[in-house]
Amino acid sequence: MAIALPCAPIAQAQEGTTAEPDRIIRSNRRVIIRQSPNIFRQPSIIILPYPRPEPESEQVRIEFDARGDDWGAVYLNNRLVYRPHNFDRQETLYLPPGGYRLEITGVVRSEVWASGYLDLGRDSSRLVVIRFSKAEGITVSGSPYVWIPD
Incomplete structure (x- = not known):
């Protein structure tokens, strides 16, 4: 009242x-x-933990296949992610869609075999296979525009 x-x-x-x-x-x-x-009553708010993990379906599978007998190194965004030696000639990574700087070198980083950009997730392709060697260079399959060489 x-x-x-x-x-x-x-x-x-x-x-x-x-x-x-x-x-x-x-x-x-x-x-x-x-x-x-x-007085406005609102429903309770649920706050998800940060950062929210991305579902596995959004990840792109990258398969590296080192041909020949040469030892090398694979760098993504200037980080060493894979180094093929005698018995570990294949490697699989799962990456979120986006652009990545890819550099494939010999044992010494100044010996560059191939370099360029990977554009992952542009289309519905979720698998990229990268085959490389010192003599043959690099072959990328999966999507026609996934590999942009320097």
């Missing part, structure tokens, strides 16, 4: 007001409008 008090704020009546008063008291050309506060 609202009661008009002498110290209550005084408001002039205006046309087009959207306020729905609880009680209007008129005295001597003054209009006193008393309102009770509106």
Whole structure:
């Protein structure tokens, strides 16, 4: 129940007001409008942990196949991700879609066999096979525009 008090704020009546008063008291050309506060109840909010893990279906599978007998190194965005030796000539990685700088070198990084960019996830292709060797260079299969050489 609202009661008009002498110290209550005084408001002039205006046309087009959207306020729905609880009680209007008129005295001597003054209009006193008393309102009770509106309380909005909202459903509880569930906060997911950050960062949200990406589903496995969005990952692109990259298969590296080292041909020949030469030892080498594979760098993605200037990070060593695979080093083929005698018995580990194949490697599989799962990467999120996006652009990556790919560099394939010999044992010494200054001996570059191939370099360029991988553009993963541009289309619905989720598998990229990269075959490389010192003598034959690099062959990339999966999507026609996935490999952009320097």
